Amino acid sequence: MKARKKWTVLLAVMLLAAVCLAGCGRAEQKKIVRIGHNQSTNHPTHIGLAAFAEYINEQLGDKYVVEVYPSELLGSQTDMVQLTQTGAIDFCVASNAILETFSKNYEIFNLPYLFASTEAYHAAMDDANVTEPIFNATEKAGFKAVTWLDAGTRNFYTVDKPINSPADLKGLKIRVQQSPTNIEMMRLLGGSANPMGFGEVYTSLQANIIDGAENNEMALTDNGHGDVCKYYSYDMHQMVPDILIGNLTFLEELSAEELAIFEEGFDLLNSVQREEWVKAVENAKDKAQNEQGVTFIYPDQEPFKEACMPLHDSVLESNPDIQPIYDMIQEYNTLYPSVEE
Numbered sequence: 143m144k145a146r147k148k149w150t151v152l153l154a155v156m157l158l159a160a161v162c163l164a165g166c167g168r169a170e171q172k173k174i175v176r177i178g179h180n181q182s183t184n185h186p187t188h189i190g191l192a193a194f195a196e197y198i199n200e201q202l203g204d205k206y207v208v209e210v211y212p213s214e215l216l217g218s219q220t221d222m223v224q225l226t227q228t229g230a231i232d233f234c235v236a237s238n239a240i241l242e243t244f245s246k247n248y249e250i251f252n253l254p255y256l257f258a259s260t261e262a263y264h265a266a267m268d269d270a271n272v273t274e275p276i277f278n279a280t281e282k283a284g285f286k287a288v289t290w291l292d293a294g295t296r297n298f299y300t301v302d303k304p305i306n307s308p309a310d311l312k313g314l315k316i317r318v319q320q321s322p323t324n325i326e327m328m329r330l331l332g333g334s335a336n337p338m339g340f341g342e343v344y345t346s347l348q349a350n351i352i353d354g355a356e357n358n359e360m361a362l363t364d365n366g367h368g369d370v371c372k373y374y375s376y377d378m379h380q381m382v383p384d385i386l387i388g389n390l391t392f393l394e395e396l397s398a399e400e401l402a403i404f405e406e407g408f409d410l411l412n413s414v415q416r417e418e419w420v421k422a423v424e425n426a427k428d429k430a431q432n433e434q435g436v437t438f439i440y441p442d443q444e445p446f447k448e449a450c451m452p453l454h455d456s457v458l459e460s461n462p463d464i465q466p467i468y469d470m471i472q473e474y475n476t477l478y479p480s481v482e483e
């Protein structure tokens with residue numbers, strides 16, 4: 143009996159030790175916060191996210207370790223949105239363009255010629271009355287937007303055909319983002335839309351699968367598109383923001399104090415990224431012109447704009463909920479009109 147009791151006590155002690163070890167281990171284990179994006183480590187978005195990671199690791203380092211995965215290491219943007227939905231990763235940067243398949247509300251920021259100027263664009267995106275109904279629209283899908291990032295102005299660029307008017311797009315295969323609004327925009331402009339992920343564009347250009355694409359100036363340099371495309375035409379058709387989205391459960395499980403610190407981090411990301419953006423675009427333009435031999439063209443924007451305007455009506459008709467947001471943006475357009483007017 144004595145020996146049995148001894149063994150029982152020993153067993154209980156071992157069990158307790160195991161439970162304690164597991165418990166203590168868990169308490170010490172830090173949560174890895176994974177953030178994915180599709181840009182290089184030189185890109186303003188990566189620089190902003192590195193500042194965000196440093197801030198959170200400094201403030202909440204006893205509990206969280208933020209890790210940033212650039213260059214589609216975690217997959218294409220569409221893959222990363224799905225990983226964020228399920229909580230396999232915690233955050234990712236997605237172009238507003240691809241988010242419209244998760245909520246129709248996102249269509250608004252994909253409209254061509256929505257913003258009259260960069261100032262109107264920034265003021266609208268900084269106004270929570272404008273962004274909140276959109277940023278919160280995907281909660282049922284398991285994620286929400288926490289801040290926006292500048293992705294400049296999107297323009298057409300082609301391998302060897304200068305685009306001076308929409309007529310020049312006729313018969314050209316142009317890569318667009320995977321968004322119905324962008325496909326419709328290309329149809330209205332007369333070109334042939336080839337939707338594909340960002341990572342596939344360079345090889346498609348090189349292999350003559352497409353004749354051109356549309357993006358900001360950084361795509362020429364940072365993604366090498368300017369090695370293949372020699373004409374970049376400032377038709378200024380879109381200002382599509384990039385959006386940092388977060389897994390909803392992760393965000394909801396943060397304590398009020400932690401959430402406040404994460405929110406400071408999102409603001410820091412936003413301001414660092416936007417500051418870096420201005421410098422990055424200037425450098426990209428310089429490099430494209432002087433090292434890659436890209437010619438920049440400044441066509442009359444009006445014919446492009448006229449061709450695209452029916453899209454405003456059709457998007458608003460199909461989703462009247464976004465009309466008040468559209469109207470608020472028009473107020474910013476009046477306040478900050480186009481410098482060309």
Ligand code: GCU
Pocket residue numbers: 180219235236237293319339340356357358361384
């Ligand atoms: C820009 C934007 C990216 C997007 C890319 C694209 O680079 O910042 O978020 O993925 O355009 O055209 O797909």
